[in-house]
Structure formats: structure tokens, C-alpha cells
Amino acid sequence: xxxxxxxxxxxxxxxxxxxxxxxxxxxxxxxxxxxxxxxxxxxxxxxxxxxxxxxxxxxxxxxxxxxxxxxxxxxxxxxxxxxxxxxxxxxxxxxxxxxxxxxxxxxxxxxxxxxxxxxxxxxxxxxxxxxxxxxxxxxxxxxxxxxxxxxxxxxxxxxxxxxxxxxxxxxxxxxxxxxxxxxxxxxxxxxxxxxxxxxxxxxxxxxxxxxxxxxxxxxxxxxxxxxxxxxxxxxxxxxxxxxxxxxxxxxxxxxxxxxxxxxxxxxxxxxxxxxxxxxxxxxxxxxxxxxxxxxxxxxxxxxxxxxxxxxxxxxxxxxxxxxxx
Amino acid sequence: xxxxxxxxxxxxxxxxxxxxxxxxxxxxxxxxxxxxxxxxxxxxxxxxxxxxxxxxxxxxxxxxxxxxxxxxxxxxxxxxxxxxxxxxxxxxxxxxxxxxxxxxxxxxxxxxxxxxxxxxxxxxxxxxxxxxxxxxxxxxxxxxxxxxxxxxxxxxxxxxxxxxxxxxxxxxxxxxxxxxxxxxxxxxxxxxxxxxxxxxxxxxxxxxxxxxxxxxxxxxxxxxxxxxxxxxxxxxxxxxxxxxxxxxxxxxxxxxxxxxxxxxxxxxxxxxxxxxxxxxxxxxxxxxxxxxxxxxxxxxxxxxxxxxxxxxxxxxxxxxxxxxx
Numbered sequence: 001x002x003x004x005x006x007x008x009x010x011x012x013x014x015x016x017x018x019x020x021x022x023x024x025x026x027x028x029x030x031x032x033x034x035x036x037x038x039x040x041x042x043x044x045x046x047x048x049x050x051x052x053x054x055x056x057x058x059x060x061x062x063x064x065x066x067x068x069x070x071x072x073x074x075x076x077x078x079x080x081x082x083x084x085x086x087x088x089x090x091x092x093x094x095x096x097x098x099x100x101x102x103x104x105x106x107x108x109x110x111x112x113x114x115x116x117x118x119x120x121x122x123x124x125x126x127x128x129x130x131x132x133x134x135x136x137x138x139x140x141x142x143x144x145x146x147x148x149x150x151x152x153x154x155x156x157x158x159x160x161x162x163x164x165x166x167x168x169x170x171x172x173x174x175x176x177x178x179x180x181x182x183x184x185x186x187x188x189x190x191x192x193x194x195x196x197x198x199x200x201x202x203x204x205x206x207x208x209x210x211x212x213x214x215x216x217x218x219x220x221x222x223x224x225x226x227x228x229x230x231x232x233x234x235x236x237x238x239x240x241x242x243x244x245x246x247x248x249x250x251x252x253x254x255x256x257x258x259x260x261x262x263x264x265x266x267x268x269x270x271x272x273x274x275x276x277x278x279x280x281x282x283x284x285x286x287x288x289x290x291x292x293x294x295x296x297x298x299x300x301x302x303x304x305x306x307x308x309x310x311x312x313x314x315x316x317x318x319x320x321x322x323x324x325x
Numbered sequence: 326x327x328x329x330x331x332x333x334x335x336x337x338x339x340x341x342x343x344x345x346x347x348x349x350x351x352x353x354x355x356x357x358x359x360x361x362x363x364x365x366x367x368x369x370x371x372x373x374x375x376x377x378x379x380x381x382x383x384x385x386x387x388x389x390x391x392x393x394x395x396x397x398x399x400x401x402x403x404x405x406x407x408x409x410x411x412x413x414x415x416x417x418x419x420x421x422x423x424x425x426x427x428x429x430x431x432x433x434x435x436x437x438x439x440x441x442x443x444x445x446x447x448x449x450x451x452x453x454x455x456x457x458x459x460x461x462x463x464x465x466x467x468x469x470x471x472x473x474x475x476x477x478x479x480x481x482x483x484x485x486x487x488x489x490x491x492x493x494x495x496x497x498x499x500x501x502x503x504x505x506x507x508x509x510x511x512x513x514x515x516x517x518x519x520x521x522x523x524x525x526x527x528x529x530x531x532x533x534x535x536x537x538x539x540x541x542x543x544x545x546x547x548x549x550x551x552x553x554x555x556x557x558x559x560x561x562x563x564x565x566x567x568x569x570x571x572x573x574x575x576x577x578x579x580x581x582x583x584x585x586x587x588x589x590x591x592x593x594x595x596x597x598x599x600x601x602x603x604x605x606x607x608x609x610x611x612x613x614x615x616x617x618x619x620x621x622x623x624x625x626x627x628x629x630x631x632x633x634x635x636x637x638x639x640x641x642x643x644x645x646x647x648x649x650x
Contacts, residue, residue, distance in 0.1 A: 122525060145643060146471035149523040177523070192523045197516065198474040198502070198627075199643035200447055302523075318470060318524035 004068050006037050010048065010058035011072070017054035063241050065111050065134070070242060076249040078107035078256075079138055086112040088130070091119050093193055093207035096137035100195065100203040104139055109249070111136035118209060119191055121178065126189055127220045132213030132227065134241050140256070141203045146196045149204065150302030150317070151264050153178050153192045154271045156206050159251035160188055161274045164210075167244045168226045170233075173276030176295070176304050176321055180210075181276050183232065184323070185224035187211050208248070213238040264300050271298065277323060282306065286319030295321075329393050331362050335373065335383040336397070342379035388566050390436050390459070395567060401574040403432035403581075404463055411437040413455070416444050418518055418532035421462035425520065425528040429464055434574070436461035443534060444516055446503065451514055452545045457538030457552065459566050465581070466528045471521045474529065475627030475642070476589050478503050478517045479596045481531050484576035485513055486599045489535075492569045493551045495558075498601030501620070501629050501646055505535075506601050508557065509648070510549035512536050533573070538563040589625050596623065602648060607631065611644030620646075 005027055009018055023034045038048055038056060045062025061069060067083035074080055082105060089095055089112045096110040112135045115128030128135050140152065157174045164172040164180065164187070172188075175181050180188035187210065194204035211225035219225060226239045258266055272278060277295040284291055284306060293306040296313060303317040330352055334343060348359045363373055363381060370387025386394060392408035399405055407430060414420055414437045421435040437460050440453030453460050465477065482499045489497040489505065489512070497513075500506050505513035512535065519529035536550035544550060551564045583591055597603060602620040609616055609631060618631040621638060628642040 121522060146474065146519070146521065149471065153523055193527075194471070194521055194523075195518065196471065196521065197446060197518055198478055202518075 003037050003041060007041060010056060014058050017051060017057045019055035065113055070245055074246050074249060076253040079249040079253045080107065080109050082108040084110045088112060088114040088116060090117040091115055092135050092137040093119050093191060093205050096139055096205045097193060100139045100205060106139060106141040108139045109136055120189060121191055126209050128209055129214060129218040132225060134212050134245060135209045137205050137207040139203055139205055142201060144201050145199050146194065146201055149192060149194055151259065151267060152204060152206060153190055154302050155255045155259055155267050156190050156208065156252060158267060158270045158274060159255045160208060160248055163244060163247035163251045164226065167247050168239045170226060170229050174271060174274045175276045182224055182229045186222055187224055187226060212241050212244060268298060268300060281324040283322040283324050284316055284319050286316060292324060328362055328365060332366060335381060339383050342376060342382045344380035390438055395570055399571050399574060401578040404574040404578045405432065405434050407433040409435045413437060413439040413441060415442040416440055417460050417462040418444050418516060418530050421464055421530045422518060425464045425530055431464060431466040433464045434461055445514060446516055451534050453534060454539060454543040457550060459537050459570060460534045462530050462532040464528055464530055467526060469526050470524050471519065471526055474517060474519055476584065476592060477529060477531060478515055479627050480580045480584055480592050481515050481533065481577060483592060483595045483599060484580045485533060485573055488569060488572035488576045489551065492572050493564045495551060495554050499596060499599045500601045507549055507554045511547055512549050512551060537566050537569060593623060593625060606649040608647045608649050609641055609644050611641060617649060
């Protein structure tokens, strides 16, 4: 708390130096104690200049997943109101799920720089290398039935696509049901899990893994990071993870409120707008069966409608999709 | 294990005495050790006669929820292959759920003589007094979608109704979605919970609480036990909990296999056969709204179809039902 207080003062005065006397007064601690807190902030990656005559000046904020940094300027009121941050954990979904079982509030976020056992759909592994990735899970407690869960995944995908477009200015598209694609490669995956009775969701956990500044060599085949995508477009630089995370939190909250206010229709419409596949030829793999068709539409339950050769529409609510060239 | 070995020998020779020499040989332990094991069995409630000249004889088996006793003669191969038994626990559903998360096998059963925090639907309490009740939960791992869960509750209700009819010879009926009624009063409740992704159930836990030999004074209003129902019919005696449990396990396994082999139709048909309400006038309470109608049918998703005054059929997949006289 004291670190945050000192940090807030430094942050609000980035153009100038703050004398250690002033910091002593503000935090009501000794000069030696101020020095200790400054050292701790430096260890966390803050670049703080110290001048014997002028005092301290904040030069640079680290792009680290520090809860206080994520919350700084965050406009979301529910998503991220509680943030638990890890350097490394097995799976943010598992941690968030355990918290959900203990009654953690809606909007609680578990975030990590790296996952040892990142989870994908259907028990698959989600590659979660350190250095540049963002892996987080949040808890929601909507009063819905288990069958209504897909809309939450769609909503999350829309929110992430929008945030990537705003922060990284990349043409992020959604691949049904849960991937965000950039130039045909996977930049983000979403995994929704829930605890539920047959007619009522107790809580759900949405896990989002994004390859933000991840180096290509650290990514699996078919994956791309936002940074690598920018490079491909001839643009350099990396993406601010903090800015992206904040934008996603805000974006999710906006979509979630929209759902509560206006129901599924506006979400579905937005989803279609960002869809990477509607109208395209796709291959569906479902319970060992494979068939091709045209991705025609999604219905109000979030299921994909595929037009078969015969003209018949097949409703797909599970399975995997591959785009056919 | 040794207790079970000794018990098996005694059980297989109930008409006669088994000398302690024989037991020593069979179990390969000393006379003193045999005596210790006999004492332990007696503490568990087994009535074992000891004659200085003839040896030991099993007089009576306790109607206790001892895993070895439940499994004795059990014809189910999946349900009950692993049984964890408590004198008292907070909630067998919670214990089973935690085991499910750790990967416990399909068919694992958690059973208790008493629950401190028995769970009903939608966070309600399920009164679980000691002395005569049976509270158990089992884990299933079907490859189904979350929206298909209601069929498992229906299937469990059918299995329990059948078992009660066989063992206690009482006219058990099913009240949608999850209660077993005898003479219009609640004898059993069923609570299904699951962990799931949006399109795939990871595992589910079905909790079943039955008032078997519970005294009327220990039961909440509107509830009845099998023993009290027998008394009302002018029949005395109590119901063998062990026999009932075994019958339920077998019955659930049969219905579950039927579902896997032939789909939902035969389950739905059986459910209708035992329904306490189809054709009757009912009141539905749903999200703060209340309306009356006639219980018309259930559909293949397990939802109740209610015929309103206007003739329109309303589909009810959640909410509470009261029978109207």
C-alpha cells in the first residue's frame, strides 16, 4: 500500500523531481524507509532516477502484470476489481476456478506471465511461454442456464478482437468458437469453464491467452503474436500489454453490460461483424466425423450453422473448424 | 482388508460356528489378532457370537453404510466401484465434486449417514438428519454437452423410483424435475452439479438424499420417510438401507447404459410412466413470475411443457412446481 502511495506521487509528477523530504511527509515514514520502498519498486522494474540534489523521478513504468499498474486508469468497475498476479502458475483458469468455488466475486482476475499447464479446449494444452504473453482468467456470475454459456465466449471474443484492433491496430478476426486470428494465424484463444446445476450456472471462468509480444520461435505452429504481426506489416515496436489488458477488461465489461441490458442479439451481430469465416468454406471435425460446407451463420445460442452440399443447414455446437482454401 | 476376509468367511458360514483356529489359518494371523479383528467388527455394529467351544458365528449385519457391506452382492459394475463412506460430512456433493476435480473415476460414490450442510437446488439447504437417512453422491463422466444434463437427473429419478418400488413396495412417483414423492410428500431429492466447458461436460455429480427410516419428528414439513409411509399404510418395519442402496446403484447403472445405447427416448418414456404430475394442474414459479397450467409433457431435453389457459404450451426448463388441488 505504501509502495502504491509513493508510486502514485511519482507518477503524478513525472515531469519533475520529488524530494525525499516530500515523500517522507506524504508517506509518513523516514528517509531510509523511503529509500527501501524506492528500491523495492526498482526491483519490480520501475526505472526511478535518484538525484542527490533534486530527489526522485519516475522515468519508466515496466510493462509487467503488476495489479496496481493494470488498475491504473482502468475504467472497468467489475472486471479487474480484484487482480491476483503470478510470474508463473500452472493454469490461471484452475486458480480462478478454485477461487470461484470459495465464493470469489464476479470480475476477479487471475493473471500470469507464464503458464506451466495452460489449458485449451477439451483438455488440450495451450502453449503459454514467458516473455511477451498475457494469460488471464476472470470469474463471472451471471444468472443464466448452462446452455446459454456460449454467448459468454462469443462476447469475450468480440471484446478481445475490438481491444486488439484499438491498441495494436491489427485486423483481428474471430474464428468460431473461440480463437482470435490475425492474418490467418492464431493470436489468442479463449476457454470458458463453469460450475453449474442443470438449470443454473453457479459461476464461470473465462480464460484468455494472447500472444502479445511473444517471439515467433517461442510460439507453436500456426500461432502468431501481435508483435510479429506488426513486423510482418512492416511496422516495428511492441504492444503495451498493460494498455491491451485494460482495454480488454473495459471491452468485456461493456459487452457484458450490453448482454444484460439488450440480450444476445447485439453481441451476435458484433460477432458476425468480426467473423473470420462466415461465407467461407470450412471443414468441421465433430465426434470423429468430418464434413465440409459453407459457414453460413451463427444462431442465438451461439451455434454455427453450416450449409452442406445438399443445401441443408447443419447446426454445429461443438467440434473443431478448419478453413478450406 | 483382513477384516473383510474374516467377515467374508463368517458371512459364508452363517448357519454354523467357525473356530478361531480356522480363522487363524485363513487370515494367517495369531489367535489374539483374530480376536482384535472380531472386536473391531463388533464396534462397527456386527453382532458376532463367540462360543468358547465352537468359535465365532455371525448373528447380524448392521444396516450401516460400510463400503464392504454396500458392495456385498452388488451387481453394479461402475456405480459404487469406489465407495467413500462418512458418519457425517458437510455435503456428499461437495466431497464428490472435489474428487471429480482430482480425476476420480466414473461411478465413485461418496456416502454419509448425516450431512451438516446438505445441498438442495439453487443454493438451498437439504435437511439431512442422522438416523435412518441415506445421502450419497456419485460421479459420472458422460461425453455430453451441458445442455444434455437434465436427462441425467431424470434418469436418476427413474432409477430411485424403481428401486423404492422394488425394495419398499411403495408407490414412489416423480415430481419434475428432481423429487421423489410418496403420497404427495417428499421422500427423496436429487441435485445434479457439473464442471463443464461450453460444449463438453468434464464430470458431473448426482447427489441423492433419501428419507429411508427417518422418524417423522426429524423431517422438515412436507417430507416423509419410507418407514413412515409404510406405517401410514398399516405396514410396520423399517427398510434395509443396504438393500435399497444396492438396488439404486444397479438401477442407475442400468438406466445409464440404456441411455448410452438407445438415447433419451426410453428414459423419457419411463419418466412419464412414473410421473406424479403429468395431466395435473400445477403452479410454476420461475424468476419471480408465477403462472398456472396443466403439466402436459416433457420434451427430449427434459424440459416440462405446461399448457396455459390460452392453450399455448410453455416450455419450462427451470423454476419450481407446486401441484394445485
